[in-house]
Amino acid sequence: MTKPVVIVGAGHAGVQAAAALREEKYAGRIVLVGDELHVPYHRPPLSKAYLKGALGRDSLALRGAAYYGNQGIETLFGDRVISIDRGARKVELASNRELEYEHLILAVGARARPVPFAGTDLGGVVTLRNLDDADILKRELDAARHVVVVGAGFIGLEFAATARGAGKDVTIVEVAPRVMGRAVSPQTSNFFADAHRAFGAELRLNVGVEKIEGNAGRARAVHLTDGSVLSADLVLLGTGVVAEDRLARDSGLVCEDGLVVNARLVTSDPDISAIGDCSFHPNVWQGGEVRLESVQNATDQARVVAKRLAGRPVDYSSLPWFWSDQGDLKLQIAGLLVDSDKVVVRGEIARRAFSVFCFSGDRLRCVESVNRGGDHMAARRIIGDNIALSPAEARDPSFDLKAHATRHMRERA
Ligand SMILES: Cc1cc2nc3c(=O)[nH]c(=O)nc-3n(C[C@H](O)[C@H](O)[C@H](O)COP(=O)(O)OP(=O)(O)OC[C@H]3O[C@@H](n4cnc5c(N)ncnc54)[C@H](O)[C@@H]3O)c2cc1C
Structure with a gap:
């Protein structure tokens, strides 16, 4: 039997990596190992709609249970990789099983940051x-x-x-x-x-x-x-959380604030990639290395690794974006907050619908939108495609951001 791509961690990054490999027509074996017993699920609703009871368990699945079999993705849910033998290119599982790999993708996420005070083991x-x-x-x-x-x-x-x-x-x-x-x-x-x-x-x-x-x-x-x-x-x-880096450190992979990877998301071992919350990666929007905790980062990094394994390597360069729902407020963030020398507000803070545009020099770097989804979508295009926008235009409610972004994209096409 041929050696598979083994993916460790069946969260947002791991599941997307398996799916993207098939989408990229990768025909080899794929084994997805996840230590949770549940069919892989969306994490964001856990602190939002699921917690409130507005969304049931059935709606949480990332993919239907039948998806994995239909795509020829072998799953080992409820099992845990406990060590990596990099020399022999194999992993050992808690169930005593061993799996050889052609390539290993670590998508192991993050764990709660240890806190320095007593009482955390109490009930409640x-x-x-x-x-x-x-x-x-x-x-x-x-x-x-x-x-x-x-x-x-x-x-x-x-x-x-x-x-x-x-x-x-x-x-x-x-x-x-x-x-x-x-x-x-x-x-x-x-x-x-x-x-x-x-x-x-x-x-x-x-x-x-x-x-x-x-x-x-x-x-x-x-x-x-x-x-x-x-x-x-x-x-x-x-x-907060820290990268789940224990497996990687034990096997001698280079780690800092997460598993150190290059622009193609390869770790210090060319046979091992790391993606999602655990990866400490060079990020063009940050201008340095960073570890990000978001669904966008996890899924886009998974796609980049899948392309490389399918023979079409690209660097990771996606624009970061995030969201958070707090009560009736939807916060959406496009870009990364860096030192900004000019900040302008569009909309009205008092009306609980506004966007904060953060500029660095003449470049728009980050837009935080509250209950203004249209601004967020336009900002993702404007920042992501490096389209010029002045602070005065950003602030002016009559200036159509969407039309501005569309016009520039058309001109460039
Ligand atoms: C409550 C909550 C709300 C969030 N809300 C948002 C949001 O609104 N927007 C947003 O963009 N992001 C949000 N996030 C962050 C987002 O969910 C993460 O960035 C994303 O899940 C990262 O995907 P991942 O695959 O890297 O890690 P995870 O989804 O955490 O998956 C990692 C998986 O690997 C498993 N694993 C670890 N080690 C092993 C091992 N040795 N063997 C086998 N399996 C292993 C873990 O148990 C886990 O199932 C939220 C996160 C949480 C917890």
């Missing part, structure tokens, strides 16, 4: 990374009265909005001075801080967690570094 203290976590969180949320969210990043804030929507008493604790501080401009950050206060959450910025106190094995209070104490029967740790 949860992280949200996968479907099992979401089911636990749903049950805990139903029973909870006082919810503390540690970390005001995307997932923490999405959960906080859902918990407020369910009528819970919610406090958000963030050690930084701003919410989503690493990802969005001060304008957008301040807007969301006010929005969460208006949803009814208490926001505690610039303060850390000292410890989580328990009673009979369950969380009962969160002690903050300023000496204050918050009642809590449910604590969500939304303190």
